[in-house]
Amino acid sequence: MLESWRWFGPKDPIPLAHIRQTGAKGIVTALHEVPNGQDWPEEAIKARRELIEAAGLRWVVTESIPVHEDIKTGAPGWERYAQIWAENLRRLARQGIRNICYNFMPVLDWTRTDLNYALPDGALALRFDFTAYAAFDLFVLQRDGAQDSYTAQDLAAAEDWYAKADQPMLDKLTRTIIAGLPGSEESYTLDTFRACLAAYDDRDHASLRQQLAAFLEIVLPVAEAEGAKLSIHPDDPPMDLFGLPRIVSTQADLEAINAISASPALGFTLCTGSLGARSENDLVAIARRLGPRIHFAHLRAVKREDDPRSFHEDMHLAGDLDMIGVVRELMRVERETGVEIPMRPDHGHRILSDLERHSVPGYPAIGRLRGLAELRGVMHTLSAVGI
Structure with missing residues (x-):
C-alpha cells in the first residue's frame, strides 16, 4: 500500500519537510482555501503540486472536492455546482491527480464532542x-x-x-x-x-440516495474520461444526526452505492474508524466484498464505550476492529488488481511533544507517526510471510 499523509496546505503546522521524515511517500490534500462550490484555478493546483514535489513527495489523493449543499438538497440550479465539481476534477486530472475523495454527509462533515x-x-x-x-x-x-x-x-x-x-x-x-x-x-x-437543517425538511434516506445518484450521473462520465477514481467517504459517525439522513453508514449503504453504476470510476474510501464506530459493520467482510472498488484507505481504530453510540479514537492496532485483517484484505486486492491503494494513518493521539504544541485537531505529528509505524509493521510482516 502507498503510505500517505494528510496535509492541510502551507498553513499546516506540520511542514512537508517533516512529513518526508515520516517515510510517507504520498500527500493527501486539497485547495482548502477555496470556498465551497467555487472553481479551483488550475494554476493553483499546479503550484500546490509543484510545492509538494519539490519536497520529494507526490500529491496522490485529493481530499476533498467539497460537494455543495445545494447538490445534496437538490435545490434549484444544483446542477451548476455539479458541473463546477466536474470541472475541478478535470483540472486535477490534467495535473496528474486522479484519486478524488469526497463525502455526501448533509450539513456536517465528521463530528466529535x-x-x-x-x-x-x-x-x-x-x-x-x-x-x-x-x-x-x-x-x-x-x-x-x-x-x-x-x-x-x-x-x-x-x-x-x-x-x-x-x-x-x-x-x-x-x-x-x-x-x-x-x-x-x-x-x-x-x-x-438551524437554517441549513431546515433545508432538509423534505429529505429522507431514499431521496438523498436519489440525489447522490443524480450527482454521480453528471460527474462519473467526466471521471471516466479523465481516468479518475471517485472515492466516497463513509459517514462519521455512521448514524443519523440532528434529524438528517445519512446514507453511507452501513455495509448495506455501501452495497446500494455500489449498485448505482458499473463505472470503474465509482468507488470508496474505506475509513475503518468511521465504519468501525458501528458494531454491526464487519470491516474485513466489507474490504473483501468491495475490494476492487476501494480506491483509498483511512486506517484508524475506535473504541466503542458502554453506550455503543459513543466512542473515542484508540491506538491504530487496538480498538474494536481487526486492523490486521483489513490490511490483509487490502493487500490481497492490490495483488489481484495490480493497483496500489493509497493509505494514510487517520487521526492520532496527542502524545509527547504533540501535547506542547499546536496541531490540527485529529492530526498531530507524533501520534500519526506512531500509527504509521505500526501500520507499516503490519504491512511488512504480512508481505514477508506471504499472507
Whole structure:
C-alpha cells in the first residue's frame, strides 16, 4: 500500500519537510482555501503540486472536492455546482491527480464532542459522546422535534448532562460540533445551522440516495474520461444526526452505492474508524466484498464505550476492529488488481511533544507517526510471510 499523509496546505503546522521524515511517500490534500462550490484555478493546483514535489513527495489523493449543499438538497440550479465539481476534477486530472475523495454527509462533515479526551496514559484523543451530543441537540440547539429522535432513557441522560454543565462547557461543545473540524466543508452559528437543517425538511434516506445518484450521473462520465477514481467517504459517525439522513453508514449503504453504476470510476474510501464506530459493520467482510472498488484507505481504530453510540479514537492496532485483517484484505486486492491503494494513518493521539504544541485537531505529528509505524509493521510482516 502507498503510505500517505494528510496535509492541510502551507498553513499546516506540520511542514512537508517533516512529513518526508515520516517515510510517507504520498500527500493527501486539497485547495482548502477555496470556498465551497467555487472553481479551483488550475494554476493553483499546479503550484500546490509543484510545492509538494519539490519536497520529494507526490500529491496522490485529493481530499476533498467539497460537494455543495445545494447538490445534496437538490435545490434549484444544483446542477451548476455539479458541473463546477466536474470541472475541478478535470483540472486535477490534467495535473496528474486522479484519486478524488469526497463525502455526501448533509450539513456536517465528521463530528466529535471532545477534541482532547484524556486517556489513562495521558494521551489526548478525539471522542464522540452520544449523551453530550443529545444534550446539545435538545437544550442548546433546541431543534424542532428533537425529542422524537431519542428514547426516554436518552432524554433523561441528556437532561442530567445538561443540568451539570456550566456555560464554558456548553460553549466549548457548541464550537466543537458546529464551528467546523479540519477538512469540514462549512462552519456555522446556531442560527445558520438551524437554517441549513431546515433545508432538509423534505429529505429522507431514499431521496438523498436519489440525489447522490443524480450527482454521480453528471460527474462519473467526466471521471471516466479523465481516468479518475471517485472515492466516497463513509459517514462519521455512521448514524443519523440532528434529524438528517445519512446514507453511507452501513455495509448495506455501501452495497446500494455500489449498485448505482458499473463505472470503474465509482468507488470508496474505506475509513475503518468511521465504519468501525458501528458494531454491526464487519470491516474485513466489507474490504473483501468491495475490494476492487476501494480506491483509498483511512486506517484508524475506535473504541466503542458502554453506550455503543459513543466512542473515542484508540491506538491504530487496538480498538474494536481487526486492523490486521483489513490490511490483509487490502493487500490481497492490490495483488489481484495490480493497483496500489493509497493509505494514510487517520487521526492520532496527542502524545509527547504533540501535547506542547499546536496541531490540527485529529492530526498531530507524533501520534500519526506512531500509527504509521505500526501500520507499516503490519504491512511488512504480512508481505514477508506471504499472507
